Amino acid sequence: xxxxxxxxxxxxxxxxxxxxxxxxxxxxxxxxxxxxxxxxxxxxxxxxxxxxxxxxxxxxxxxxxxxxxxxxxxxxxxxxxxxxxxxxxxxxxxxxxxxxxxxxxxxxxxxxxxxxxxxxxxxxxxxxxxxxxxxxxxxxxxxxxxxxxxx
Numbered sequence: 001x002x003x004x005x006x007x008x009x010x011x012x013x014x015x016x017x018x019x020x021x022x023x024x025x026x027x028x029x030x031x032x033x034x035x036x037x038x039x040x041x042x043x044x045x046x047x048x049x050x051x052x053x054x055x056x057x058x059x060x061x062x063x064x065x066x067x068x069x070x071x072x073x074x075x076x077x078x079x080x081x082x083x084x085x086x087x088x089x090x091x092x093x094x095x096x097x098x099x100x101x102x103x104x105x106x107x108x109x110x111x112x113x114x115x116x117x118x119x120x121x122x123x124x125x126x127x128x129x130x131x132x133x134x135x136x137x138x139x140x141x142x143x144x145x146x147x148x149x150x151x
Contacts, residue, residue, distance in 0.1 A: 076126055077134075078148045080141040084115035088137040096137070098148070102130045110148060113141065126150055 024032045080086070088096035088111055098110045104124040111122045132149040135141055 075131060075149050075151050076128070077146040078110065078122065078125055078150060080113060080143055080145045080147055081122070082113060082115050082120065083143055084113040084120070084141060086135045086137065086139045086141045086147065087112040087114060087119075088133070098130050098133075100130055100133060104128065104130060104150065122147065124148075124150060 026032075088098075090097070090112065097108075098104060104110060105127045106124055108124045109121045110124050110130075113120045113122055128150040130148055131151045134146045134148065141147065
């Protein structure tokens, strides 16, 4: 457990330096992550080991990232809701979730974007057929970048 004075000293030190992210782990395996955002004061996030944090992880995974949709002649572009690494399959040796010509239903998982070591499932925004896959497996994607075109 971290003392309040230790946390205040850490926050002041980080605020005075160019450090934007700082992480410490104690002997119990608890992690303290401090991030400094440009327009806001430093944020303190305390995480407990995964075994003790199963309920929190389940609720975090349940919150699906919002996916932007761009319409064009009946074709919808599913865009990246965040910056991260695009994965077409759940694991390197597994087949991709979808390929060109695949028929999907609204809510079907169509890819994964890894952001900050979290795997975020991206789902189809409408039922239809995959007309184009706009990125390659392992590509870094930007927020709003088109991933798929669904007709």
